Amino acid sequence: MLSVRNLTGGYSNIPLIHQLNFHVNPSEMVGLIGLNGAGKSTTIKHILGLLQPLEGTITIHGKTLEEDPSFFRKRLGYIPESPQFYEELTLWEHLALTAHAYDLTDEQLQERGEVLLKLFHMEKRRDWFPQMMSKGMQQKLMMITTFLIEPDFLLIDEPFMGLDPLAMQQLLQLLEHRKKRGTGILLSTHILEIAEKYCDRFLFLHHGKILIQGSLDEIRTQLNQPNSSLEALFLAITQ
Numbered sequence: 001m002l003s004v005r006n007l008t009g010g011y012s013n014i015p016l017i018h019q020l021n022f023h024v025n026p027s028e029m030v031g032l033i034g035l036n037g038a039g040k041s042t043t044i045k046h047i048l049g050l051l052q053p054l055e056g057t058i059t060i061h062g063k064t065l066e067e068d069p070s071f072f073r074k075r076l077g078y079i080p081e082s083p084q085f086y087e088e089l090t091l092w093e094h095l096a097l098t099a100h101a102y103d104l105t106d107e108q109l110q111e112r113g114e115v116l117l118k119l120f121h122m123e124k125r126r127d128w129f130p131q132m133m134s135k136g137m138q139q140k141l142m143m144i145t146t147f148l149i150e151p152d153f154l155l156i157d158e159p160f161m162g163l164d165p166l167a168m169q170q171l172l173q174l175l176e177h178r179k180k181r182g183t184g185i186l187l188s189t190h191i192l193e194i195a196e197k198y199c200d201r202f203l204f205l206h207h208g209k210i211l212i213q214g215s216l217d218e219i220r221t222q223l224n225q226p227n228s229s230l231e232a233l234f235l236a237i238t239q
Helices: 038-047 069-073 093-101 106-119 135-148 166-179 192-198 215-223 230-238
Strands: 003-011 014-024 028-033 055-058 076-079 152-155 184-187 201-206 210-214
Touching: 014 028, 014 038, 014 069, 014 184, 014 201, 014 210, 028 038, 028 192, 038 076, 038 152, 038 184, 055 076, 055 152, 076 184, 093 135, 106 135, 135 166, 152 166, 166 184, 166 192, 192 230, 201 215, 201 230, 210 215, 215 230
Parallel strands: 028 184, 028 201, 076 152, 152 184
Antiparallel strands: 003 014, 003 055, 201 210
């Protein structure tokens, strides 16, 4: 379990998220929903250890980043909203570097890498540098390197930006596959139709606080809107 308890944090000791409490179970996809500036990316960066909490704890299988940095980091995979890469490395060299950092064998790199390249139709781009790629291809590079390590938990921040419909469907199918194999997923997205279809539970973040959380039916019950879509519930909460 990925567990967040009483998390308060932000930038330069200015709190932007306040007393967040939630968890992500294995084999579960949780949608992180909120307006721009609600604190979604800030929350994800705290989980990753890119920002230091002002208070609260974040644990994976009961361990914090401070207690065991290697254990913690190797169980998290991250797909950012904006692609981040090394301009001097080819696509395959990115995979090789990732495999080395996560102690994958050459056999695991070859087997998993080839499958992912084929899945995302990137076989012919394996020797391309990122600057030769479109925004969508760069995003695929991020996804391939993340799925290569097969982490226990995935943190995904607006992954659909720049992807064509086929790539979006391939990503969603892969997320479903990983979830069935035990991966816990925290997905931040503004595409509420996708979130409603694929997520098991939802966290509604507003001004850095969780206003409501639960399954779609649980939230409908709490808001007394038994037939509302996720989008309708989102508008009711945020307005």
